Amino acid sequence: MAKSISSIFEESGCLSEKQLTDYLNGRMNESEMHSLEAHIAGCDFCNEALEGLMQVENKEEIPVIIKQIHNQVRRDLKAHRARRKKVKMYVWLSFLVIIILIILLVAFLAEYYAIK
Numbered sequence: 001m002a003k004s005i006s007s008i009f010e011e012s013g014c015l016s017e018k019q020l021t022d023y024l025n026g027r028m029n030e031s032e033m034h035s036l037e038a039h040i041a042g043c044d045f046c047n048e049a050l051e052g053l054m055q056v057e058n059k060e061e062i063p064v065i066i067k068q069i070h071n072q073v074r075r076d077l078k079a080h081r082a083r084r085k086k087v088k089m090y091v092w093l094s095f096l097v098i099i100i101l102i103i104l105l106v107a108f109l110a111e112y113y114a115i116k
């Protein structure tokens with residue numbers, strides 16, 4: 001998944017991380033600020049994101065923090081996928097073992113009755 005969090009924001013009509021950081025750094029004009037505030041008033045997701053970013057004292061660190069969050073999300077996703085892959089592998093492995101046991105049993109029975 002190459003999609004970053006910021007593209008998720010944008011696709012859902014939400015704020016990009018650039019918009020959020022520009023807002024916090026006061027790098028926005030009046031009308032931009034107005035539409036951003038209007039969005040935040042009606043969007044819990046962005047409201048929470050902004051509140052979280054507001055707690056960062058050094059605003060220049062925000063891109064670094066967002067990058068860390070991206071990496072964390074990516075790591076979690078990867079671990080989750082690896083876990084699912086492992087479960088799938090065990091299912092296949094036990095299926096294979098059962099097939100082999102059935103083949104052995106059939107072979108054994110065929111041999112048994114052939115001798116008789």
Ligand SMILES: [Zn+2]
Pocket residue numbers: 013014015039043044045046047
């Ligand atoms: Zn939003």
